[in-house]
Amino acid sequence: MYSYLNKFTDFIKIYCRSGNGGSGIIHFRKEKFLGGPDGGDGGKGGNIIIRGNNKLFTIYHLKSKKHIIAEDGKTGGRNRITGSNGKDSIIEVPIGTIVKDICSNIIIEILNNNEEKILLFGGKGGKGNCHFKNSLCKTPFYSEKGESGKEFIFVLELKLLADVGLIGLPNSGKSTLISMITSSKPKIDNYPFTTLNPNIGVLNYKNFKKIVIADIPGIIKGASKGKGLGFEFLKHIQRNKILFLILSAEVIDYKKSYNLIINELNVFDQKIFKKKRLLVISKSDLLDQEFKYEIIKELPIFEKYIFISSFSKEGLYELIYYICNILS
Template identity: 40%
Template sequence: MANGFIDKARILVRAGAGGGGAVAFHREKYVAAGGPDGGDGGRGGDICLRVDEHMSTLMDFRYKRKYVAPNGLPGQGNRKSGKDGDDLTIRVPRGTVVRDAETGEIICDMAGQDTFVLCRGGRGGWGNQHFATPTRQVPHFAKAGLPGQERDVILELKLLADVGLVGFPNVGKSTLLSVVTRAQPKIANYHFTTLSPNLGVVALEEGTSFVLADIPGIIEGAAEGAGLGHDFLRHIDRCRLLIHLVDVSGSEGRDPVEDFEAINAELAQYSPELAQRPMIVAGNKVDIVAHDREALEALKAHVEKLGLPFFELSAAAHQGTRELMYAAAERLQELPPITVYEPTYVEKPKEVDMSEPPTIEVIDGTWVVDGPWLRQLMANVNFGDYESRNWFDRQLRQSGLFARLEEMGIQDGDTICLYNLEFEYQR
């Protein structure tokens, strides 16, 4: 958008790969057969999200779309492990919802937490010190590190406001916000003065306060993408209460009742749940209708028939604004807290291209298997979970790996080494 307010962005994030393990042997004067002492590779850096209270938009993600954490360093001799890759922290505004780009499912909501690990770095590969056994005292192999997790995600900013001001453009929402808070939105007598949401804190007596959001004017067709309304309707998703501001002055030849119903229809089309949100209706610019209250009285009767509270005010003249804010604060006392979206994303193992056969070597009596797809496969497996281990076993069998090992002469009880995993082969 021309004003630089960005509330949605798509980025690719990739955690660092683990460093490779080292093949090394202890060499020291007067010490015979020092044995293997290759150190492990370092862990790859994580990708973390952290809330930055000074950020109010996703502007930082407009031009930078790819974030990659550093890899872990390889291990060294003398059992020295490689240095872990530094974590990469991405700062986002509070209220950012993170979704999986493919499914749209929610991964996390940065509303109630300060830090979230979005992608975990790959484990470092084992050095040859781990592969020494009584029958294999001089292992000449180590393992490469595993790749880090990679995600394609959508960041979506949903403001954390208690009360949202809704209505057609130029009905006085920005003026009301400037009167009841210390916010200083741009105000002028033309449509779409507000090109981005504005927030302000309404402070009343005895420590009572709430956050009020001025949402850019909604027009008919907004829920289908017309005007600016569609871009910003998401910012009232979290609001516990809506104040529907209607221009009752007739200065633009509009019918207040028709305007009221048109905005409600847009809210319902965008989100039926949002249309059911508690609402207070306020007829603004009453100072202009002192001698002709017909349109104002028609709106009041229509609104009260629907069971909604109605207030008369003139934001520009500071008339009735305080009473409206007290009513909003009182209503908020009865409402549940601001919505925090629960994660709906379930981690699923990604499809791996197994068309390229892995390399198989027999080293010191151990069947050492290596290959890019195998590293990727193992990065997706939680070996502490029974179902995940079973899935891993099925993938290996479907790949034809075990059939190849049998053709090459593997026997029951022989040791298979897959990176940081060793197990005995059983038919």
């Protein structure tokens, strides 16, 4: 089990600068019969590297470190000794992180654990004077400076690569559900928008080492156009493998609520409907069997559905089995 991270951040700008190359040096060996230029090369500057880390679910840790600077290469030494290379600066990010320039052009995406990409190469080290000896110049008083490092402003944007996305209206029971089947402990209360950021939980079940579940903040009418919180976080469901459309048993008009969710998803991204999905009727402990039949009549005939209750545990095992069956 894994505790969710409540300091969720999915967008940040960072300044990066790779290391300067070290300078080559001018030096002459003075031993008898062994004289001559022996100035060594400068070391290479450190790279800026981005690396995927499947233990991270937010880029919040970068808020306090928005300037990433790699180490410079060291100056060369006598006896043709090359200066040491500058240490690389590694940026750890969650899987699903997109790196863009300030014009929103995508540069790279990190989609795998421990996947590494070089954002900026360090400057090359300069050559020492030992390289410039020739038949015309046996004592070159010349060496190269190291190349300057590169600098750039990157935009990091996170689209969660969760296995399961929980989608629904405010107060539909998403947070309670994720707290029941994972170790996530989201804020739960009986008023709209208690979930202001995606909650992340991890389900460990039998042979499945880690099933990542994301509770997306509640969707309201117009969310796809920026109303409420939905527009900001709807992007996180684009990479979910399975979607749970959650309707609370407490809603007055099930068909209207279902259509509201479907319409907002359709406006935001029609490709979402190609994903596996399940309609989940939560808080079913409030319903008798007759009422359940009435609800079923209102639901689309093509939609798979399940009744669950986080209070009575109804349907929770079947829900987990459905997830594992799809992911196996």
